[in-house]
Amino acid sequence: MKRVLLWTPFALAALLLGLMLARLDAPHDETIASQWVDKPMPAFNLPPATDGIPGLAAADLATGEPHLVNIFASWCVPCRVEAPMLETLRARGVRVVGIAIRDTPKDVASFLSEYGNPYARIGSDVDSNVQIAIGSSGVPESFLVDGKGIVREQIQGVILESDVDRIVAKMKAMR
Amino acid sequence: MIAETGLLLLWLAAALAVLQALAGFAGLSRRGEYVAISPAARPLAVLQGLLCLAAFGCLIALFLRTDLSVLLVADNSHSAKPWLFKFAGAWGNHEGSMLLWLTILGLGSIGVALFERQLAPRIVSATLGAQAVLALGFYAFLLFASNPFARLSPAPPEGAGLNPLLQDPGLAFHPPTLYLGYVGLSVAFSFAVGAMLAGDANRAFARAMRPSVLIAWVFLTLGITAGSYWAYYELGWGGWWFWDPVENASLMPWLAATALLHSVSVTANRDGLRAWTIMLALVAFSMSMIGTFIVRSGLLTSVHSFAVDPTRGVFILVLLALYIGGALALFGARIGKVASGATFAPVSREGALVMNNLLLSVILAIVLIGTFYPIAAEALGYRLSVGPPYFNRAAGPIALGLVALLFVGPLLRWRRDRLARLPVIAWMMLAIAGVGAIALVVLVPRSAILPALGLALGGGLAIASLLPLTRRSLRRTPATTWAMVIAHFGVAVALIGMASNAAFTEERLIALRAGETTTVGPWQVELTAIDPVVGPNWTAIEGGLVARYDGGAPTTLHPQLRAFTTPPTETSEAALLTRWKGQLYAVLGQPTSEGRWQLRLWWKPFVTLIWLGGILIALGGALSLVARIGLLRRARHYVRQVMP
Numbered sequence: 001m002k003r004v005l006l007w008t009p010f011a012l013a014a015l016l017l018g019l020m021l022a023r024l025d026a027p028h029d030e031t032i033a034s035q036w037v038d039k040p041m042p043a044f045n046l047p048p049a050t051d052g053i054p055g056l057a058a059a060d061l062a063t064g065e066p067h068l069v070n071i072f073a074s075w076c077v078p079c080r081v082e083a084p085m086l087e088t089l090r091a092r093g094v095r096v097v098g099i100a101i102r103d104t105p106k107d108v109a110s111f112l113s114e115y116g117n118p119y120a121r122i123g124s125d126v127d128s129n130v131q132i133a134i135g136s137s138g139v140p141e142s143f144l145v146d147g148k149g150i151v152r153e154q155i156q157g158v159i160l161e162s163d164v165d166r167i168v169a170k171m172k173a174m175r
Numbered sequence: 176m177i178a179e180t181g182l183l184l185l186w187l188a189a190a191l192a193v194l195q196a197l198a199g200f201a202g203l204s205r206r207g208e209y210v211a212i213s214p215a216a217r218p219l220a221v222l223q224g225l226l227c228l229a230a231f232g233c234l235i236a237l238f239l240r241t242d243l244s245v246l247l248v249a250d251n252s253h254s255a256k257p258w259l260f261k262f263a264g265a266w267g268n269h270e271g272s273m274l275l276w277l278t279i280l281g282l283g284s285i286g287v288a289l290f291e292r293q294l295a296p297r298i299v300s301a302t303l304g305a306q307a308v309l310a311l312g313f314y315a316f317l318l319f320a321s322n323p324f325a326r327l328s329p330a331p332p333e334g335a336g337l338n339p340l341l342q343d344p345g346l347a348f349h350p351p352t353l354y355l356g357y358v359g360l361s362v363a364f365s366f367a368v369g370a371m372l373a374g375d376a377n378r379a380f381a382r383a384m385r386p387s388v389l390i391a392w393v394f395l396t397l398g399i400t401a402g403s404y405w406a407y408y409e410l411g412w413g414g415w416w417f418w419d420p421v422e423n424a425s426l427m428p429w430l431a432a433t434a435l436l437h438s439v440s441v442t443a444n445r446d447g448l449r450a451w452t453i454m455l456a457l458v459a460f461s462m463s464m465i466g467t468f469i470v471r472s473g474l475l476t477s478v479h480s481f482a483v484d485p486t487r488g489v490f491i492l493v494l495l496a497l498y499i500g501g502a503l504a505l506f507g508a509r510i511g512k513v514a515s516g517a518t519f520a521p522v523s524r525e526g527a528l529v530m531n532n533l534l535l536s537v538i539l540a541i542v543l544i545g546t547f548y549p550i551a552a553e554a555l556g557y558r559l560s561v562g563p564p565y566f567n568r569a570a571g572p573i574a575l576g577l578v579a580l581l582f583v584g585p586l587l588r589w590r591r592d593r594l595a596r597l598p599v600i601a602w603m604m605l606a607i608a609g610v611g612a613i614a615l616v617v618l619v620p621r622s623a624i625l626p627a628l629g630l631a632l633g634g635g636l637a638i639a640s641l642l643p644l645t646r647r648s649l650r651r652t653p654a655t656t657w658a659m660v661i662a663h664f665g666v667a668v669a670l671i672g673m674a675s676n677a678a679f680t681e682e683r684l685i686a687l688r689a690g691e692t693t694t695v696g697p698w699q700v701e702l703t704a705i706d707p708v709v710g711p712n713w714t715a716i717e718g719g720l721v722a723r724y725d726g727g728a729p730t731t732l733h734p735q736l737r738a739f740t741t742p743p744t745e746t747s748e749a750a751l752l753t754r755w756k757g758q759l760y761a762v763l764g765q766p767t768s769e770g771r772w773q774l775r776l777w778w779k780p781f782v783t784l785i786w787l788g789g790i791l792i793a794l795g796g797a798l799s800l801v802a803r804i805g806l807l808r809r810a811r812h813y814v815r816q817v818m819p
Binding site: 002003006007009010013014016017019020021022023024 | 454457458461465468488489492495496499500503504506507510511547550551553554
């Protein structure tokens, strides 16, 4: 018994070092999963961002239809690059809604007239409160939300042409 | 030429280490002619250490001259850097810091070779042999996997610069201090290995080991204290401990060394706990090596990972497996040969020290599990991170139990004692602390239990730790008792600082225009100006803040948002205003759209006590060291001779 006890430190160290060696050899997964996936959108109710397009509330996302919630701003240069992709998504049947960050009705209107309007609704988040509440760190950013208002994916940065097919398929599957 | 000289010196030192190992282990042989060559281990150790020191000197010279034809210099330095950072930049990178590690290992060998005269020659030469084997592994690592003297051809016109977070005077002291701690423990490790090989671990062995443990422990304490303060003011997050893997990497050897320090005193004074002392010596240095490994391998992500490299990680891991595995296997096989020492009653000084050791070991296990659990979890297929909530809740109560033990433990007598004999005041302080903690939790709204207990126990211990000085002549009190009292008093001071910071810190996050005022705690803070300023290798936006305590006299603070040019990086330089009651901590953030500037302000009552306590703890260790190696006695002797 005592002999076994004397060898336990060795066994523990071997275990620890073996674990380290195993992990060192294994490929590292550096992706950080969004904490919002599979959680409901927080409650919010935003006024319209510009004339003629209704505002956005959390209740609008829980209507049974999946939505792509796009966080954008008229002053955001990458958003201009993203605009055609959103237009394509809309044309292929994805319901796109927007949240305009720290923007004015005039600027949003001229942004939409210049780069097209894929949005069914746009809420105006003047002081970024909703943006912070849903854990978005910049513009553009998109959330794929299912018919019950549950976030299924968070896309940071611009949606690229190569992402479009995957997003369309995922949104169809959520129906 | 300097680079080639440095490399040559390293190879020569490695060759001498081979000879040192052979001579050292020859001392264990039963054959007279082998034993006869073993004394050569001492001069070989001295020479090996000196050559390594010279090689390190070559590297520093290369950095001071910014010799860009050397790869390491080109990658990590820049001609426009202030000279202190050129100097410290020599170890602000992977290769240089490994050479520093080896240099200090060499100095440790020199110390053993020159000053250890009391211990049996068999143990000394085996110890030097073990020390040489340790050094050889790291020489191999340096020469084969991370040559600091590699040339770069053609030489670039300018260097890449040093990570701006490291461009701080603290870099000059923090790594050498911590390494003195880590590597100082290697001497204790070698003594333990030597004793096991020789099959003999008596009081003389413990007394020989004690100075190296004390040196290592003092420097580790200072290193952790300084590192904590560095993170506090340089990272601009207002926290002083983040349970970051690399912080844990320095904390684990410290915990083991603290336990070792107390158990080695049992072995040295009473000849008890022999096997346990040997075990702790092995664990302490193993933790140091694992600490180095964590920083370098990229296995754990950390704010400290400025020297990440997975391929070198494998090399170090194999070394670790050899050393740690070898030593622990030796323990399993040989410790039975070491005769067990003296016994003692449960209620005794030894008993209290065993409790101390148990509690420290549990904290060590908690930190170890918390640090490596994410890796284990990843191996099992899921991902998580372990943060402050786990560490604080798991280790906090046990640390407070350790503090409670400190009220009475130091008052107990060796071998056998009765609790009833202890002075009433010690029990009273403990009771008052308990009642005080409950009162704090009940009376002060929103107060958490751990900080309240910390404040109460810290306050009680500040008095109880002085009790060993009562009922005796202060002039005749041995220096070692003073040392213990100072260190334990330091624990109380640090604890009060931690608890006060946790319980009473006030925070204000606000966006201000120039001319506007805000308040945080008792302070009124006005943002007076935002100006650009220029430094040697950076430009910055500097906020001018005027702070008044309770409407009193104004003091200015200048937090900065610094942009370094080489390499291009932005850092935030916090501004601190220190008063005896605490610190005002100001960080300048980004500008907002309406011409306002984000400001983050903290008022942290008595936060400075954390580091003051750390310094007191180290001071206690240093005084003990001075007393143990007989410096005081020698000095008194010398004074008597000069002035009869």
